[in-house]
Amino acid sequence: MRALHALAVLLLLAVVILPAAAGAPPSRVPTNVLVIGTVISDSVSLDPAQAFEFSTTWVANHLYDTLVDFSRDFSRVVPRLATSWTASSDLKTYTFRLRSAKFHSGNPVTAQAVAFSIQRVFALKMAPSFIVTDFIKAPSDVVAVGNDQVRVTFVQPMPEILMACVLANPVTSVVDPAVVRRNSPADDPQGNKWLTDHDAGSGPYVLIGWNRNLKIEMRGFDDYWRGRPRMGRIFMQDMPEPTAQLLALQQGDIDVAMNLLPGQFKQISAQPGFQVKATPTFGLRYLAMNVGFEPFSKPQVRNAVKYALDYEAIKRLYEDTIDAGQTIVPAGMFAHLKDRPFQKNLDRARALMREGGYERGFKAELMVPVGVDPPLPDVATKMKEDLAQIGIDVDVKVLRNADILAVYRAQKHQLAIQRWGADYPDPDNLAKAFADFDSRVLAWRNQWDNPVKAKVKQAVLERDPAKRAALYAEIQKTVLDEGPFAIFAYPLRQIAMRTNVKGVDPSPLFQTYDLSNATKE
Amino acid sequence: MWAYVVRRLMLASIAIFGVLVIVFVLSHVIPGDPVAAILGGQAREEVIEAVRRRWGLDRPLYEQFFLFVIRLAHGDLGTSLATNRPVIVDLRAFFPATIELATTAIVIGAATGVAVGIISAVAHGKLIDHVVRFLSLIGLSMPVFWLGLILLLLLYARLGWLPGPGQLDIFVSRPPHVTGLITIDALLARDFSSLGNAVRHLILPAVVLGSHALVGIARITRASMLEVLGQDYVKVARAKGLAERTVILRHALKNALLPIITVIGIYYGGLLEGAVLTETVFAWPGLGRYATNAILSQDFAAIMGVTILIALIFSFANLIVDLAYGLLNPKIRYE
Numbered sequence: 001m002r003a004l005h006a007l008a009v010l011l012l013l014a015v016v017i018l019p020a021a022a023g024a025p026p027s028r029v030p031t032n033v034l035v036i037g038t039v040i041s042d043s044v045s046l047d048p049a050q051a052f053e054f055s056t057t058w059v060a061n062h063l064y065d066t067l068v069d070f071s072r073d074f075s076r077v078v079p080r081l082a083t084s085w086t087a088s089s090d091l092k093t094y095t096f097r098l099r100s101a102k103f104h105s106g107n108p109v110t111a112q113a114v115a116f117s118i119q120r121v122f123a124l125k126m127a128p129s130f131i132v133t134d135f136i137k138a139p140s141d142v143v144a145v146g147n148d149q150v151r152v153t154f155v156q157p158m159p160e161i162l163m164a165c166v167l168a169n170p171v172t173s174v175v176d177p178a179v180v181r182r183n184s185p186a187d188d189p190q191g192n193k194w195l196t197d198h199d200a201g202s203g204p205y206v207l208i209g210w211n212r213n214l215k216i217e218m219r220g221f222d223d224y225w226r227g228r229p230r231m232g233r234i235f236m237q238d239m240p241e242p243t244a245q246l247l248a249l250q251q252g253d254i255d256v257a258m259n260l261l262p263g264q265f266k267q268i269s270a271q272p273g274f275q276v277k278a279t280p281t282f283g284l285r286y287l288a289m290n291v292g293f294e295p296f297s298k299p300q301v302r303n304a305v306k307y308a309l310d311y312e313a314i315k316r317l318y319e320d321t322i323d324a325g326q327t328i329v330p331a332g333m334f335a336h337l338k339d340r341p342f343q344k345n346l347d348r349a350r351a352l353m354r355e356g357g358y359e360r361g362f363k364a365e366l367m368v369p370v371g372v373d374p375p376l377p378d379v380a381t382k383m384k385e386d387l388a389q390i391g392i393d394v395d396v397k398v399l400r401n402a403d404i405l406a407v408y409r410a411q412k413h414q415l416a417i418q419r420w421g422a423d424y425p426d427p428d429n430l431a432k433a434f435a436d437f438d439s440r441v442l443a444w445r446n447q448w449d450n451p452v453k454a455k456v457k458q459a460v461l462e463r464d465p466a467k468r469a470a471l472y473a474e475i476q477k478t479v480l481d482e483g484p485f486a487i488f489a490y491p492l493r494q495i496a497m498r499t500n501v502k503g504v505d506p507s508p509l510f511q512t513y514d515l516s517n518a519t520k521e
Numbered sequence: 522m523w524a525y526v527v528r529r530l531m532l533a534s535i536a537i538f539g540v541l542v543i544v545f546v547l548s549h550v551i552p553g554d555p556v557a558a559i560l561g562g563q564a565r566e567e568v569i570e571a572v573r574r575r576w577g578l579d580r581p582l583y584e585q586f587f588l589f590v591i592r593l594a595h596g597d598l599g600t601s602l603a604t605n606r607p608v609i610v611d612l613r614a615f616f617p618a619t620i621e622l623a624t625t626a627i628v629i630g631a632a633t634g635v636a637v638g639i640i641s642a643v644a645h646g647k648l649i650d651h652v653v654r655f656l657s658l659i660g661l662s663m664p665v666f667w668l669g670l671i672l673l674l675l676l677y678a679r680l681g682w683l684p685g686p687g688q689l690d691i692f693v694s695r696p697p698h699v700t701g702l703i704t705i706d707a708l709l710a711r712d713f714s715s716l717g718n719a720v721r722h723l724i725l726p727a728v729v730l731g732s733h734a735l736v737g738i739a740r741i742t743r744a745s746m747l748e749v750l751g752q753d754y755v756k757v758a759r760a761k762g763l764a765e766r767t768v769i770l771r772h773a774l775k776n777a778l779l780p781i782i783t784v785i786g787i788y789y790g791g792l793l794e795g796a797v798l799t800e801t802v803f804a805w806p807g808l809g810r811y812a813t814n815a816i817l818s819q820d821f822a823a824i825m826g827v828t829i830l831i832a833l834i835f836s837f838a839n840l841i842v843d844l845a846y847g848l849l850n851p852k853i854r855y856e
Contacts, residue, residue, distance in 0.1 A: 033692075035691055041810065041814060044559065044603060044604065044605055045605045047605075050605070052560070052561070052564075053561075125568060125571050126568070126572075127560045127561070127564045127568055127572075129568060130564075130565045130568065192605075193605065193606070196605045196606065197606075211614075211695075211806065212604065212611075212614060212615075212806065213615070213804075213806035213810055213811070214687070214688065214804075214806045215691065235691050237687065237691055237804070238804055238806075239686055239687075239804045240801045240804065240810070241670075241686070241801050241802045241804070243670055243673075243802075244670075244673060244685065244686045244802055244803070244804060247673055247674065247677060247678045247685060248685045248686060250678060251677065251678055251681075251685060253684075253685050253690075253691070371817070400558075400817055401558070401562070402554060402555070402557060402558030402817065402818060402819055405554060405557040405558065405561075405562050406554035406557055408562070409554070409557060409566075409569075418562060419562070420562070420563065421563070423563060433563075440565070440566050441563070441565070
């Protein structure tokens with residue numbers, strides 16, 4: 001027993017005294033294999049018509065091809081399965097010419113397959129289907145012309161970028177109709193269950209397998225039209241605990257870590273042999289104020305809240321992993337407005353409370369989700385402290401996001417902290433959500449029905465980029481000055497990796513850009 | 522005895538049905554919207570409505586329960602909203618990982634716990650007894666999560682003696698599926714390198730998970746042994762000049778075993794429910810994370826599936842403990 005005790009003491013001492021390995025121990029992963037430590041437990045389905053989570057859209061983008069793609073800066077549309085396209089003069093109809101490409105099954109990619117895939121989205125009506133159905137009225141509006149041309153008719157004029165928001169989105173990925181039909185039993189005519197953990201794509205990678213809560217494994221597709229990807233195999237290994245992910249990266253069991261804590265990113269970036277890459281994302285964190293709750297029906301009170309918050313302190317709670325932007329169109333996206341008029345100004349805030357008729361303050365309940373974004377509950381506590389200074393007595397309720405969403409969608413909240421990630425990289429997505437009451441998303445949930453919604457409908461139809469940008473600037477200004485949202489963060493996406501890993505870059509839209517150019521030295 | 526077993530099984534099925542009713546009602550009346558939970562905050566209202574209809578969540582509660590029971594009678598646990606797969610497939614995927622981990626943990630916990638408890642009882646009041654009691658107090662109050670991270674840091678990152686998170690090294694392929702238990706399947710396939718790899722991966726999480734059981738079992742063993750060691754028949758055994766070893770193991774321990782077996786049974790049942798923190802630290806694809814995810818997303822079918830499984834486990838664990846009493850003490854009669 002004494003020996004055991006001594007051993008325990010020795011082990012403990014070892015933890016404390018042994019120096020951390022200087023530099024990086026050699027990687028245990030061969031150079032033609034990439035192992036990514038990440039969280040895949042949110043994954044519901046890899047069927048592109050259903051995939052809507054961070055992990056599944058990211059993976060689907062490797063298993064499948066879309067007709068077109070975005071340039072890396074999201075400013076241009078570039079070819080993918082379509083080599084070229086022409087638009088009608090009213091920009092409502094696009095005709096695409098397909099390249100010669102093969103599905104993983106060996107079948108050729110045809111115009112019929114493209115039409116079949118988009119029609120499937122209508123039939124299944126899953127979470128991401130609105131990205132298609134908002135812009136294409138009926139399945140019959142996607143037509144195969146011969147074997148190598150597809151004609152898509154939209155409900156409205158579509159500038160090229162907006163067209164790509166639909167046809168570069170993973171939801172319009174092209175699936176192999178023969179394979180899908182072969183795996184569609186009578187009670188599941190679209191093969192949705194089978195496609196949940198199988199692939200029928202033509203993308204750079206072929207799905208080897210998905211062991212839930214364990215790993216997703218893919219191999220390079222030999223017959224890919226762009227040539228076989230340089231990285232032969234990719235593993236996405238589920239590691240829900242950030243510290244375990246950090247240790248595995250340091251030990252060389254994984255090449256890339258996606259989910260470290262802010263402090264750990266700082267720590268690893270200082271360690272030789274490792275690097276951290278970051279990008280702004282097309283996402284937001286915001287405080288929602290329900291206009292249906294009496295005090296927030298007064299625009300002065302809403303602005304008093306915006307002036308009472310300490311945005312710098314919130315940024316510190318995030319350990320500087322956010323950009324404290326305030327407009328609804330995030331930085332890096334077309335027509336982003338840089339205005340950040342709200343800084344903590346208690347005199348101004350108190351004056352606004354007086355103007356709004358609430359100089360004696362009021363009580364309000366603030367719902368904040370747990371487990372969504374770790375600093376959020378602390379942000380809520382900080383907001384409670386800030387708002388107390390202008391007489392708003394905030395009762396913070398930390399809840400599961402599912403519970404908050406039920407209340408939020410029923411318009412029964414008073415204050416709620418929530419997040420939004422762009423479904424497609426165009427300001428229309430944000431404008432519809434935050435400014436168009438009729439879209440029944442965020443403006444509707446907060447019962448804010450503002451005439452600016454007409455501009456939202458106008459902007460999406462505008463063909464002149466300069467005029468379009470001007471319209472979005474106006475919409476952003478209106479939401480900023482009058483809206484029921486106090487936007488406080490554009491999150492950054494950081495990923496940590498070994499320095500020998502090249503071509504793995506975080507993307508504002510997906511977890512990373514296409515990994516088929518990744519290499520290791 | 523068989524009549525007793527049958528009666529116990531019938532009672533258990535009534536209890537399980539009761540548990541089902543309670544869990545079903547509870548999980549439906551708490552606020553929250555499973556469809557919104559799965560689809561997230563950005564889904565459109567019409568999609569949410571469509572999904573709700575597709576899954577029958579727009580029907581009245583009694584109707585949903587009725588449908589659930591009918592399907593259950595056909596052996597269908599329904600489909601999980603969160604994984605888009607039949608719940609039975611999910612349970613088959615996740616439960617073996619938990620069985621493997623829980624069994625290793627309870628073996629470690631029971632073997633060490635009983636030994637430590639005996640030593641402590643025999644050395645009652647001496648230094649070693651105090652040390653054991655002190656360490657067990659620390660063991661009880663040490664968060665599993667923290668212990669897991671410390672051991673990972675030490676034995677994986679610093680010393681490199683044991684592998685990191687996961688059930689197998691990522692390049693080691695799983696042996697062909699027979700039981701779903703990787704160690705057993707590897708043994709059946711005579712794939713000894715996979716077996717070795719799986720065992721090495723099992724050690725850390727099993728030690729962490731077993732540590733709480735170890736402490737609990739050690740404390741009960743000590744208390745139970747102390748009580749027995751004071752009995753007259755132990756004095757008689759000693760007076761007869763029997764070796765101390767025989768006195769402790771044959772005369773004392775055998776009589777002290779009843780409460781120990783009960784505690785081991787309860788711990789094992791608890792471990793089989795899965796352990797979300799240990800599974801999270803060690804990236805273990807077990808029942809704990811599946812159940813937690815099901816609860817967080819109000820995935821009713823999955824919640825009910827896990828409930829049935831856990832209710833079955835506890836009923837059987839209790840039954841086996843009760844039957845073990847009879848083996849240990851022939852005076853116990855089943856009526």
